[in-house]
Amino acid sequence: MTTPATRTIPAADETARPTLAAVAARAGVSASTASLAFSGAGPVADDTRERVLAAARELNYGGPDPRARSLRTGRSGIIAVVMEDRIRDAFRDPMVVAMLDGIADELGQAGYSLLLLTDSDDRPVGGLRDASMDAALLLGCSTDLDPAVAVLSQRQVPLIGVEAREREGMHRVELDNREGMRTGAEHLHALGHRRVGVITLPMDRAHTRGPFTREWEAASDAYTGLERLAGVREVYPDAPAEVAAGSLIDEGHRAALALLRRHPELTAIVAQSDLLALGAIQAADELGLTVPDDLSVLGFDGARIDGLSIHRLTTLVQPIVEKGRAAARMALAALAGEPVADVFFTSELRLGTTTAAPRS
C-alpha cells in the first residue's frame, strides 16, 4: 500500500459501507478510473474494468452512491408529481390514475422515477421543499401552494402545471375546460333545456360542500372547477351550482339530492366529472326520476367506468392519458435544455343515453 499511514484506512472494516475509493484502492487504480469503469463514460481498458468490478464484488460494493452522484451531477433522476389531495383521495379518481399512468410510462422509458408528493400543509420536513427532484409536475394545483412552488422555481427546477393557473416560469398542459362545457351546455340547450343545475368539483382546499354562492365563487381559486362552471354559465348564466367534496360517486349523489331539493324545476344536471354524473343518476333513480326523460345528466372526462350504470353517459371526452404523457415529455424536454411549448388539449362531446329533450 502506498497510502500514508497517517490517513485512516477503513481497510478490512466489514461493517462500513464500501466506497468507490475503497474499491479503486483494492483494484489498484485511481478513483477516477474506477468511476469510469462503472459509468462507462470514457475509455477504460477491458482488464482494468474487470479488476475494478472484481474488487467491487469482493468488497460487496453495490455501485456508486446515488446521493453523491446526484450532488455532483446535479441530477437525481427523480421527477415529482404534486397533488393537492391526500394520496388516498387522489387514487380514488380514475382520471388521476389514468394520467399518472401516462406520466409513469413516459418517465419510465426515459429512465426517470416518480416521486409522489401531496401538498400537505407544508410540513417542516418531507414536503416539496426538501425532496430532491429534477422537475415537478403539478396536477391541478391551486395558488395555495405558491410558496412551496416558488422555492422550486428559485431552485430552477422545471415546473409543469397540468390544468393549473398560469404562473411565472411554469410550463402548462391545458384542456379546453370552458369550451368543452359550453359545448355540452349548448347540446342541452338545443335539446330544449332551460333549467339546468351544475354539480362542481371541490372549490376550496377544505373540500367544503354546499351551494356555490357568489361570495364563495369570488373567493375560490379552484381552477378547473371554475373554468368548467364558466363554460356552462356562458349558456345558462344563472345556473345554480352545488359543490361536491370530491370527484366521487357518493358525492355526486349527495350533491344531486341537494340540488334537486332546492331546485325541483331543473330538467338537466351538468356534472363536472363522470363520477359525479354517475352519482347524480343514482340520485335521480332514487327520486323516481327517469334518466334522461325526467332528468338529463351530462358528465365530463370520458372515464371508462364499466358496469357501474346501465346508461351510457353523455360526456366530454378528454385525452387524459395523453395529457399525462405530454406533461412528462415537457419535463423531459426542459431537462434536456430543449425549448418547451405549452400544450393544449381539447375535449369532445360524446353522446350517450343520459341526455334527451325534457319531458313536455
Place this chain on the structure above:
Amino acid sequence: MTTPATRTIPAADETARPTLAAVAARAGVSASTASLAFSGAGPVADDTRERVLAAARELNYGGPDPRARSLRTGRSGIIAVVMEDRIRDAFRDPMVVAMLDGIADELGQAGYSLLLLTDSDDRPVGGLRDASMDAALLLGCSTDLDPAVAVLSQRQVPLIGVEAREREGMHRVELDNREGMRTGAEHLHALGHRRVGVITLPMDRAHTRGPFTREWEAASDAYTGLERLAGVREVYPDAPAEVAAGSLIDEGHRAALALLRRHPELTAIVAQSDLLALGAIQAADELGLTVPDDLSVLGFDGARIDGLSIHRLTTLVQPIVEKGRAAARMALAALAGEPVADVFFTSELRLGTTTAAPRS
C-alpha cells in the same frame, strides 16, 4: 468584503443558483451559522437568523439543496415502493391503492415522501439501483428482481417485503394467504361442494393466461398466488386452476369461462381476488348459471366494491390498509435504528350471498 481577491467570487452573478455559502457571506456570518439558522438545530441569536434569512431573500435562495444535505446526512427523506406491475396495472387494483394509502399516510406523517418504482426490466438507469432512497417497500415481488434488490441490501437500505418470498436481510409483512384460503375451501366443502375450480392471480412476470399445469406450477415463483392455491389444495388436492393475467374483473370473466368450459362439472369457483370473483359471477350470469345455486363463488380481499354487483361476495377479508401502515412503520422503525419484528396479519371469512349448497 474580507474575501481574498484570489478566490472566484460569484458575487453579483444572477444566473447561478445561490449557495448557502453565498447567503452566509452576504449576511456576514459563517456557513456553519447560516446552516444552523436554516435547520434550527443549535443556538442562533434571533437577529443573526433574521439577517441570514434576509440575505437569503435578497439572493433569491430557496433553502439548502436537498442533494447536498442528503449526501452529508445520509438521508434523503425518500422511501421507495417497488411494484412488479406497470403503474397502470397496479393502480387498477383497489388492493394496491388501499395499501398505498396506508403507506402514504404513515410515511407522510413522518415527513417522508414516496418514490414509486416499478421493477421494469432493470433499465440501465432510473431503476432501483440508482435512485436514492432511505428504505424500500417491496410489494409482492417475485425473485426475478433479486439482483436489483441485492444491490439495495448491499447498500444497507432497509428492505420490507409485503407478501414476498423470504429473503436474507429483509423484514416481512405477511398474510395468512394459505390458511385463509383453506378456511374458505373448508366452507365450500362443508356446504357440500366436491368439484371446485380456482382462478388464480398471475403466475409469471409475463402475465400469461391459461390452465395452470403442473409443469408451470413447478416453474412459477409467484408467491401470493401459489400460497392461496396451496390453501385450496389442502381441501381439494386436484382442483383445476386457470391463471388470469391480472386482478381484474375482465380477467375473472375470461378465466371463469375457460374454466367452466373445460370443467362443466364444477359447482364452485374460488377466485384469488374479489375482482376476479366479480368477473366469474358475470360469466356465470352469461352462461345462465345462477349464483349461488348453480355456482358458488368465493373471493379474497374484502375489497369494498360498491354497486358492481347485486351480490354480496363471500370472501376473505384482509386488513389491507393496516398492512400498508405496518410496512411503512417497519421501514420507519428500521431507519430509527429500532429493532424490527416481522408482522403477520390474518384474514377472516366474511359470508355473503355468493356461496350456498350445490343444487341437488
Place this chain on the structure above:
DNA sequence: CTCGGGTATCGAATCGATTCGACTCGCTAC
C-alpha cells in the same frame, strides 16, 4: 476576583462521487 457554565459563532473536516486537464505510452505518418 475567579471560575463554571451556557450561548453564539466560526473553521475545518467530511459525505462519496464526477470530471477536467495533464501526463505517459506506443504507434503511425510525414
Place this chain on the structure above:
DNA sequence: GTAGCGAGTCGAATCGATTCGATACCCGAG
C-alpha cells in the same frame, strides 16, 4: 527522427451542504 495522436490513467478540484470541536464572550455564584 520527430511531431501528432489516441488510448488509458491519474490528481486535484468540485458539488453544497452538515457537524464536531474550539473559541470567545457574558453572567452569576462562590
